[in-house]
Amino acid sequence: MRPIFAEVVTIGDEILYGQITDTNTQWMSTELDKLGIKTIRKSSVGDQEEKILQILEEAENRADIILLTGGLGPTKDDITKKTLCKYFNDELVINEDALLFVTEFFNKRGRPLTEINRQQALIPSRCTYLANKTGTAPGMWFEKVEGGAKGKIFVSMPGVPHEMKYLMANEVLPRLKKYFDTPVIYHKMIRTIGIGESLLAEKIEKWEDSLPPHIKLAYLPSFGQVRLRLTGVGENEEILKQEVQQEVDKVLPMIKSFVFGYDNDDLEIALGNQLKSQGKTVSVAESCTGGFISHLFTKVPGSSAYFMGGVVSYANSVKINVLGVKPETIEARGAVSEETVTQMAEGARALMKTDFAIATSGVAGPDGGTPEKPVGTLWIACAMEGKTIARKIQMSNQRDTNINYGSVVAMNLLRKMLNGDYES
Amino acid sequence: MRPIFAEVVTIGDEILYGQITDTNTQWMSTELDKLGIKTIRKSSVGDQEEKILQILEEAENRADIILLTGGLGPTKDDITKKTLCKYFNDELVINEDALLFVTEFFNKRGRPLTEINRQQALIPSRCTYLANKTGTAPGMWFEKVEGGAKGKIFVSMPGVPHEMKYLMANEVLPRLKKYFDTPVIYHKMIRTIGIGESLLAEKIEKWEDSLPPHIKLAYLPSFGQVRLRLTGVGENEEILKQEVQQEVDKVLPMIKSFVFGYDNDDLEIALGNQLKSQGKTVSVAESCTGGFISHLFTKVPGSSAYFMGGVVSYANSVKINVLGVKPETIEARGAVSEETVTQMAEGARALMKTDFAIATSGVAGPDGGTPEKPVGTLWIACAMEGKTIARKIQMSNQRDTNINYGSVVAMNLLRKMLNGDYES
Incomplete structure (x- = not known):
């Protein structure tokens, strides 16, 4: 069987001129890849009819599937559907399913159906209407068959990421799978x-x-x-x-x-599952990671079951007064040291009464290093009943990388201790 | 003067198949826009010679400037420069400046110059070498002049974002400005x-x-x-x-x-400057935002001058034991309430001895709401000497949006109080 090729096209000046970030096309090509459909080109063009007509023709010559996003909805003057009409020599007609849906959408919200809203139910007569349950701009599916062989598929979707994803997952991908009989x-x-x-x-x-x-x-x-x-x-x-x-x-x-x-289990999700299944709780004491570990834990829904809290002890006074780090330790060994990070972890564990506590203290950069403790020096620790493990890591002088990477390494130490691995 | 048009092309299967996120093209078109150069198309193609030749020809017909990233460096078999050579009917020669640079690059790192590294100094004979001081793959500048008019400019750069940015800022944009005499x-x-x-x-x-x-x-x-x-x-x-x-x-x-x-002053930077100039300090007590406000403050270099620390009081026990919230307040009014968030802010301020303290408590979602306090209900507060202001905000049921947006609204309350605005 020959491979099936797709092109992904975003329509709209905002992406072209760099005003918004395109997150759609990465997601789309990943999903196509899962069906064995190869994306052979991604393109981004402006809101002008001639630009859209040009890319439609080019893409049709190269690919079996042409997926378009954007240029739908009243503020864009619905340029994509008008242009598709022209491309397929078709006309816009009111689609009854689409009209019913738009009418209900506004009824439910207690808002009147304006003429502009009604026009959202206008779609090219020869396309299949794809119901978009997450917004008012519909999806449209075109099959262009010439001669006897399998035709080319054109799909138009709104550019709003969650609307595009809804349509792809519920309407487009299942149809593509069936149409091309993908393995x-x-x-x-x-x-x-x-x-x-x-x-x-x-x-x-x-x-x-x-x-x-x-x-x-x-x-x-x-x-x-x-x-x-x-x-x-x-x-x-x-x-x-x-x-x-x-x-x-x-x-x-x-x-x-x-x-x-x-699969999709990020480290914070996997750790959360592990803590839940062992019935354990965790807290955090962060210096150089500045709250990022707490953020990673708490961005997971339901994390309150195992994540009790954190202290961002940026100032030494907070390390001393809140976490109970001894002033003489900081005096003698410095804030970025095995002794300080150990006391931070043990202090957080006692303060927040958790089974485990993670701590970080380092020089995040880009400045502030010394010959002994250059920028990127990081001490991490994890404390549990009767045992605290501390490790030193040398990172770079990139502040954002150090915060990200340092958080991940510290969380990995907890993972190992949850596994009973106290050596590696 | 007619407008100058650019096309931006990324080369590489990783972006095409969705394995990595393309952050380059947004940055590039924003920078071009600042020179008044309009990006008319962005494309992403694979690592194959025929795909690259095809897009080069197409782009040349549409645009004045064709900017390519990716497909350079030994692991990619330097597909871009080989293809450019073919496109321009040119040959690869050792560029002495490039060779000197690569040799020094490895010398400095105490590593021997391998044959593969040496080949990185091979570039098409008719291009201008653009020194990349941040890596080993060079930038290349081609002028294709036919007839008398201004020619087309082709530029090839590595796909690594910081290398591309270095070359754009230091070599490419200044040359484009000069070549096209942009206003x-x-x-x-x-x-x-x-x-x-x-x-x-x-x-x-x-x-x-x-x-x-x-x-x-x-x-x-x-x-x-x-x-x-x-x-x-x-x-x-x-x-x-x-x-x-x-x-x-x-x-x-x-x-x-x-x-x-x-300009580029994000809220956390602007707030930091304001705190510094007023000689004030801040601390944070976060429940639903889970450390994200602390993260925003601390990702700014030098933030230790005004950010003392934070408490992520996810569990009520941490609100009570660390921040001093009264158990009977939580009992009577709930954790998501004006009274609790006020005590959190005042507690953080006293605990960390700061001039200001911000607090958040809300239902981040996607679940956990009640009829009185639906998902997205957020209480924020900011405390200063003699005054604490609390506000209620209704957000959505999107957890990540609530965390982001909630953090920004809470920080804005601090901004207003720093301005002496206690009413709006």
């Missing part, structure tokens, strides 16, 4: 921390070489973490899942201590 | 908070209508903030600056209480 594809992501890509590759080299041809491995590194993505292609979903799981079971013993979770 | 453009951004775009537009309508034709206004809204960007076009930079400043001076009295800063 069954199954992904499993193994998430690791604390080991670099090349060392990881060495450890699993033999296993990787022994993978069957229909299961591929990809390394996706970021910020002290590496995601291993296994992609299986087959015909039967259940069998494929089993085959991929067998490979996961084989590789796991080789890298067990570095694996913190699977 | 003098001067931007001034007025940053506002606490007022919506349409209300703001109403307040300054008359002023906006009276702007001279060579000074344009743009509204750039985001998360409770609106940036007003004034762009002046002229011939003399000093005169232009004065003219724009006169307009700023005129509009300021109409919106003074909403303006927190200018």
Whole structure:
């Protein structure tokens, strides 16, 4: 079977001129990839008819699927649907389903249906209406068939990220799967921390070489973490899942201590699950990470079940008065030291009455280093009943990287201690 | 003068397939816009020669400037420079400046110059070498002149964001400015908070209508903030600056209480400057924002001068034991209440001995609301000597938005109190 190709096109001056960040196309190509559909180009064009007509023609020559976002909705004068009409030599008609939906949308909100709103139910006569339950601009699905073979698919969606995602997940991806009869594809992501890509590759080299041809491995590194993505292609979903799981079971013993979770479980989610399942609680004492570890924990819904609180002890007076660090320790060893970070962790644990407490103290930069403690020097600690472990890490002079990376390394120390690993 | 058009092209499978986020093109088009150069298309193509040749030809037909990033460096097999060579019917030669630079780069790091590294000094013979002081892959500048008119400019840069930015700022943008003799453009951004775009537009309508034709206004809204960007076009930079400043001076009295800063001063930077200039300190007590306010303050270099620390009082026990909130207050009024948030702010201020203290307590969601306190209910407070102000805000059921927006609103309350505004 030949591969299916897609092009993703964003329409709108705001993205073109850099006024807003495009997060849509990354998400879209990732989702297409999961169906085995290859994105061969992404483009961004302005709100002008001739620019849109030009990209439609180009894209049709290259791809099987053309996904458009943006240029819908009254403030944009609905440029995308008017242009699609012209491109397909079609006319705009009121779609009854769309009209019913828009009418109900405004009724529910107790607002009258204006003529502008009514026009949102106008769509090209030959397209399929895709109901957008998250907004008022509809999705539109066009099949352009010439001759006998499979045609080209054009889809138009609003540019608002959650509306686009709703339509993709509920309407577009299922239709694409069916239309192109794409093979069954199954992904499993193994998430690791604390080991670099090349060392990881060495450890699993033999296993990787022994993978069957229909299961591929990809390394996706970021910020002290590496995601291993296994992609299986087959015909039967259940069998494929089993085959991929067998490979996961084989590789796991080789890298067990570095694996913190699977698929979309970020470190803070995985840690939360681990704390919940062990019935343990955690607190945090942060100096150089400045509240970022607390933020990571608390951005997870339901984190109040295990995250009790944190102290951002930026000033030494707060380390002393709130966390109970001894003034003479700071005097003698400095705030960035094994002794201080240990007392911070133990102090936080006692203060907030938790099973575990994480602490950080370092020189975040870009300035403030000394020959002994250069910028990027970080002490982390984790305290539990009867045991506190402290480690020193040398990072860079990039403040934002140090805050991010330092937080992740400190959380990884908690992970290890939850696993009973007190050595590595 | 006719406008100058640019196309921005990213080369590489990682961006195309959604494995990494493209932050380069937004930055690039914003910088081009500042020179008055309009980005007319952005494209992303894979690592294959024929795909790159295709986009080069297309882009050359549309634009005056073609900026390429990615596909340089040994692991990519330097596909971009090889393809550019083919496109321009040129050959790769060792560039002496590039060789000297790469040799020194590795010398300094005490590493030997391998053959692969040496090849990084190979560039097409007819291009101008752009020294990249932040990495080993060079920038390359091509002028394609046919006939007598101004030619087309092609620039190739590495895809690593800080390397691309270095080359753009130091080599590419100055050359483009000179080559195309672009007019003098001067931007001034007025940053506002606490007022919506349409209300703001109403307040300054008359002023906006009276702007001279060579000074344009743009509204750039985001998360409770609106940036007003004034762009002046002229011939003399000093005169232009004065003219724009006169307009700023005129509009300021109409919106003074909403303006927190200018240009790139984010709220946390502006607040930091205000605290420093008044010689005041601040601390934070956070419940639903979970450490994010502390993070915003501490991500600013030098924030230890005014930010003393924070308490993330997620559990009620931490509100009581660390911040001194009365158990009977939580019992009677709940954790999300005016009384609790007031005691949190006053408790933090006393505990960390600061001039000001900000506090937040709310239902971040997505669950956990009640009919009286639905998801998105947020109480914020700010305490100073002899005065504490508390406000209630109703947000949405999006946890991440609530954390972000709630933090910004709470910080804005501090800003107002620093300005002596205790009413609005």
